[in-house]
Amino acid sequence: MGILIVDDNQVNLFVIEKILNRAGYNDYKSFKSAMELFDYLQIDHPTPVEKPVDLILMDIMMPEIDGIEACRRIQETPHLKDIPIIFVTALEDSNKVAEALDVGGLDYVMKPINKTELLARMRVVLRLKAEKDWHKKQDEKIRNELELSMQVQTSMLSEPILHDHILMKASYLPANTLAGDMYYWYRIDKHRYAAIILDMMGHGISASLVCMFISSVLRDSIHSCSDPEYVMDELNRWMHTLNSRNHHIPYYFTAIYTVIDTQKKTVEYVNAGHPAGFALIDGKEVVALSDRTCAVGFFEQIQVRKTTLSYQHTLQLLLFTDGVEEAVARHGQESGFLEAAASSLLPAEGEPIDCILTREHQTHASDDMCVVLIQAGNHLTENL
Numbered sequence: 001m002g003i004l005i006v007d008d009n010q011v012n013l014f015v016i017e018k019i020l021n022r023a024g025y026n027d028y029k030s031f032k033s034a035m036e037l038f039d040y041l042q043i044d045h046p047t048p049v050e051k052p053v054d055l056i057l058m059d060i061m062m063p064e065i066d067g068i069e070a071c072r073r074i075q076e077t078p079h080l081k082d083i084p085i086i087f088v089t090a091l092e093d094s095n096k097v098a099e100a101l102d103v104g105g106l107d108y109v110m111k112p113i114n115k116t117e118l119l120a121r122m123r124v125v126l127r128l129k130a131e132k133d134w135h136k137k138q139d140e141k142i143r144n145e146l147e148l149s150m151q152v153q154t155s156m157l158s159e160p161i162l163h164d165h166i167l168m169k170a171s172y173l174p175a176n177t178l179a180g181d182m183y184y185w186y187r188i189d190k191h192r193y194a195a196i197i198l199d200m201m202g203h204g205i206s207a208s209l210v211c212m213f214i215s216s217v218l219r220d221s222i223h224s225c226s227d228p229e230y231v232m233d234e235l236n237r238w239m240h241t242l243n244s245r246n247h248h249i250p251y252y253f254t255a256i257y258t259v260i261d262t263q264k265k266t267v268e269y270v271n272a273g274h275p276a277g278f279a280l281i282d283g284k285e286v287v288a289l290s291d292r293t294c295a296v297g298f299f300e301q302i303q304v305r306k307t308t309l310s311y312q313h314t315l316q317l318l319l320f321t322d323g324v325e326e327a328v329a330r331h332g333q334e335s336g337f338l339e340a341a342a343s344s345l346l347p348a349e350g351e352p353i354d355c356i357l358t359r360e361h362q363t364h365a366s367d368d369m370c371v372v373l374i375q376a377g378n379h380l381t382e383n384l
Helices: 010-022 034-041 067-075 094-102 115-155 205-224 228-245 322-330 337-341 378-382
Strands: 003-006 028-031 055-058 085-089 107-110 161-163 166-173 181-187 192-200 253-261 266-272 277-281 285-289 307-310 314-320 369-377
Touching: 003 010, 003 034, 010 028, 010 115, 028 034, 034 055, 034 067, 055 067, 055 115, 067 085, 067 094, 085 094, 085 115, 094 107, 107 115, 115 205, 166 181, 166 192, 181 205, 181 369, 192 205, 192 314, 192 369, 205 228, 205 253, 228 253, 228 266, 253 314, 253 369, 277 307, 314 337, 322 337, 322 369
Parallel strands: 003 028, 003 055, 055 085, 085 107
Antiparallel strands: 161 166, 166 369, 181 192, 192 253, 253 266, 266 307, 277 285, 277 314, 314 369
16 A cells, blocks of 8 residues: 655644554655655656555645646656545635646645544545556456457458469458458368358447357358358358347348359359449459348348359459448448449459558548458469
8 A cells, every 4th residue: 555645844744644654554655845756756757667656645735846736747647647646735725625626636634634534535535546446457357358359350360362363362440459340261172262251240349259159150161061052051040049049139240152163263152131242254344242142140041042153264353341331431432432443453462442442531430341352363373
């Protein structure tokens, strides 16, 4: 228990020390000026050593720097601003006392000091300090756990692919530490690749946990059978199972799941309630990957509708979550802007989202944003 006493009068220091000793508070230090206090706290040091201080008892009227200014400077110092300050003063000017409380003082005691009153006010302030310290530790623990969860979630995202006539890469911008957006791709065999982009209802901790659960189910499903209809049926079955155990908030997600065959030059896809991505076929025709299946998790059984597209030379898929659509609309882009962005082969370098939104427009998003770019064709190998 660290208590600091600041008073330019030696008699006052002696009286307060005597009261503290008799009450069992033995861990205290006394200072005759605010400057001595600042030196002890290293308030102006570029890399101060934080000292355990639980309370400051400070006089208001002191030479050079009075208690009000000292309190103001302590409040302006990040690592000191949570130290509670009780003013011990002979002032009867209520305006001055009010000013002392306005700059950050928690309480005050009038001189001559009443021992019972001082100790009672100290106990209240120290109890508040202990509760605040406990909450700070809990907040730090939560921040550390969120950081670990974010690392786990990020580690489940796929690394970019650029080989064998195919490019797969993504931009991933969570609005919070944890996100409800997810993407994943998997090389099925020499010529076939499965890829998904999904958007879980909501964002934050609960959405990210369900997202990680679905990510595990997805991997198992693709390994069993990569067909889009089978995979989406499996994901819906597991989501329904999860919701049947959860009677508070039913979870669901939208997704586009694709299987690209670079030998047959086809792409099979299912769009389950997701914003329509775009396919650029042979650099000429733009096709919307339309929504023909309901979102996953709403019903025990859903009718999954698969669509197949073919290409001769090149294929480009531009997939995105609704956070991207909202950002485009928020910054005044016309409704056909995303289709226009997909109408030419995008560069393999850089971030896919940079082709849609400026860096400035990517900041301060209210929702998670994810963009997946997939390209297939001989031109990719030629550029390696």
